[in-house]
Amino acid sequence: MPPDAARRSDRSRRAILVAAMELVEALGYSKLTIEAVAARAGVGKQTIYRWWPSKGPLLFDAFVELGPVGPDVLPSGDLATDLKRELRVAVAELAERRFDQVCRVLVHEARTDLVTLLLMPRRVELEERLLAAQRSGEVRVDVDVSAAAELLLGPVYQRWLLRTAPLTGDFVDAVVDLVLRALRG
Structure with a gap:
């Protein structure tokens, strides 16, 4: 049975998003490069550019999917x-x-x-x-x-x-x- 391309694609996409968030936290936006994201995610730059035209849209998607989700604040009565x-x-x-x-x-x-x-x-x-x-x-x-x-x-x-x-x-x-x-x- 051949490998499932959709599952491999989802894994690559997730790895790219995680790598982008890790690198922006470690390096900051100005030092972040698509090359560094590709290396950390274990994919080629072309894979990233197929989904995102630049690091701005990539980080936006990464943040939407992986960004902070604060704890639910349950009403205390006050x-x-x-x-x-x-x-x-x-x-x-x-x-x-x-x-x-x-x-x-x-x-x-x-x-x-x-x-x-x-x-x-x-x-x-x-x-x-x-x-x-x-x-x-x-x-x-x-x-x-x-x-x-x-x-x-x-x-x-x-x-x-x-x-x-x-x-x-x-x-x-x-x-x-x-x-x-x-x-x-």
Whole structure:
């Protein structure tokens, strides 16, 4: 029986994605080369170029498939605690070198699909928790939970992107406390 080409292709694709993520974490984006990815994955450069035109799209796909998936933040019963934990997960993701390297490149390349695929799940989690808080009376009923989630995440992503100051737990706590004063007001 001949070897299964589809399975071999899936193995090669996975090896390329893993190699790309390992190398971008070790070397950074500027020193990453398709040649190095091919060598680490045990494939020819042509194999990589058959699927991706350059390292940017390769890293995007690698990150979508292998990128950070933070732990589920289960409701504790205290809105401030839940929001702080959720934002701390976002900060931990941003602190990962591979996340930082890949996302900065993708932002630079104006990949708006980055927002949808990578950042949206965190926002959805916040919106769901805020909706539950609205139903329980912890947050005013007239609050736009989508805008409130952006108020929470915006400062975190802005500080990460601009590197104006370190991302810390104290910063997260201050953001949540400030936003909650407005939401409960």
